[in-house]
Amino acid sequence: MEMTGAILLLLASIVFLVSALGLVRMPDVYNRIQTSTKATTLGTILAMAAVAFLHPDWTPKLALVVLFILLTNPISSHVVARAAYFKRVKLSDRTVEDQLKDKLEG
Amino acid sequence: MxxxxxxxxxxxxxxxxxxxxxxxxxxxxxxxxxxxxxxxxxxxxxxxxxxLKLTPRSILAVAIWVVVLMIEIVRSTIDVMLRVIAPRVRINPAIVEVKTRLKTKTGRLALASSITLTPGTLTADIQDDRLYIHWIDAQSTDVDAATREIVRKFEKHLEVIFG
Amino acid sequence: MADQIVYIALLIIALSIGISMFRFVKGPSIPDRVVAFDTAGIISISVIVVLAHSFGRLIYVDVALVYGLLSFIGVLVAARYLDRGL
Amino acid sequence: MEIFLIIFAVLTVASALIAVATTKKAVSILAAGVMGLFASIVFIFLAAPDVAMTEAAIGSGLTTFIFFFALNRVKSDRAQGGADD
Known part of the structure; x- marks a missing residue:
């Protein structure tokens, strides 16, 4: 029981580490948002599951934390992406196509 | 009501x-x-x-949607993690336009949030029934093909829930 | 054994907060910094919950709940300011 | 566990220094928010959950909101242009 929780926590920490690395390595804001949101969501779920294994009587409150993360995390990344786009932060050179620009100008 | x-x-x-x-x-x-x-x-x-609709069928759809969402979160995170760790970052980003059949505001919010949590896609803007999605590995920039690829798997459950 | 693994995991999480702070310092644009702020906040929630486990007190999880909701509001306000003003 | 207290204390001081040293106002406000975040973790290490909760609510949530609100007002009074820095 304890070992399961500890190993889940180690997995969560690796997911967090990769999300932070993605924040540094990606070329533009939009790709950074991609890596950070997805990885932190799964990382938080894994960490809460780990602590729920370590303390089974805390499970309802940890489930509430997961619920809040699932509700707020996509919205905050959506809002930041929108703000970045309308502030005209440049897309990286490797971007293939931008249909939103065509829509706004055309 | x-x-x-x-x-x-x-x-x-x-x-x-x-x-x-x-x-x-x-x-x-x-x-x-x-x-x-x-x-x-x-x-x-x-x-x-x-x-929200409150019928036995929609409650079942909520359960299926949650399971699909969880599977997609795990898949997307592993996919994105592999892209980050690769020696040269493997990306092919594009902003594509997709259509949705959902009518209600809450349904569109749920769809946009689900899309943001799935493999390499991020909703950047919503205008009426068009969603603009930043796709980290764009396979096709055609509206219908992108809609099939990204939206359908959630929309068919959300349609039952929100109508 | 389990305690040592938790210790190592906490060390890795602290390292990832440090890396995201690097992006906060470097910039270059303000949305970059907002993303770094968001990431650091969400990772901190897990730090707080793991600390609640190691001190064995449930009340610390409440701090994590409050933190999760309020850092979301901070990001929302910052993005709204950038977008079209409050 | 002492090492984590030291790490987060150093991060708190570092983000406070960023808030003071930077020339852009929005970055300064965000750095103050990050400082509130790390300060609340330090308070948890010092076994003060109530202070940590207050610091999270006031230092990171409310202060960010009020500062951005005030900055927006100042900008729109001074010029009708966009908020660039």
Missing amino acids: NVKAVFLTTIFGFLLWLGLTLQVDPYNMAIGGVVALLLGGIFGAKSSWRD
């Missing part, structure tokens, strides 16, 4: 109260129930819950 929204708001508030206090004695539950009923009566009728 309104009774359903009030009922769902009350139930949600009561469960929130139980989760936050973690005590199951009658006194605590009575307080939580009264406050939840009061708040549900005042705010429930105009809340987003009224977009």
Whole structure:
């Protein structure tokens, strides 16, 4: 029981580490948002599951934390992406196509 | 119509109260129930819950949607992690346009949030029934093909839930 | 054994907060910094919950709940300011 | 566990220094928010959950909101242009 929780926590920490690395390595804001949101969501779920294994009587409150993360995390990344786009932060050179620009100008 | 929204708001508030206090004695539950009923009566009728359908089929669809979402979160995170770790970052980003058949605001919000949590896609803007999606590895920039690829797997469940 | 693994995991999580702070310092644009702020906040929630486990007190999880909701509001306000003003 | 207290204390001081040293106002406000975040973790290490909760609510949530609100007002009074820095 304890070992399961500890190993889940180690997995969560690796997911967090990769999300932070993605924040540094990606070329533009939009790709950074991609890596950070997805990885932190799964990382938080894994960490809460780990602590729920370590303390089974805390499970309802940890489930509430997961619920809040699932509700707020996509919205905050959506809002930041929108703000970045309308502030005209440049897309990286490797971007293939931008249909939103065509829509706004055309 | 309104009774359903009030009922769902009350139930949600009561469960929130139980989760936050973690005590199951009658006194605590009575307080939580009264406050939840009061708040549900005042705010429930105009809340987003009224977009939800309450039939056996839609409850089943909620369960399926949650399972699909969980699988997609795990898949997307592993996919994105592999892209980050690769020696030269493997990306092919594009902003593509997709269409949705959902009518209600809450349904579109749920769809946009689900898309943001799935493999390499991020909703950047919504204008009426068009969603603009930043796709980390764009396979096709055609509207219909992108819609098939990204939207369909959630939309068919959300359509049952929100109508 | 389990305690040592939790210790190592906490060390890795602290390292990832440090890396995301690097992006906060470097910039270059303000949305970059908002993303770094958001990431650091969400990772901190897990730090707080793991600390609640190692001190063995449930009350610390409440701090994590409050933190999760309020850092979301901070990001929302910052993005709204950038977008079209409050 | 002492090492984590030291790490987060150093991060708190570092983000406070960023808030003071930077020339852009929005970055300064965000750095103050990050400082509130790390300060609340330090308070948890010092076994003060109530102070940590207050610091999270006031230092990171409310202060960010009020500062951005005030900055927006100042900008729109001074010029009708966009908020660039």
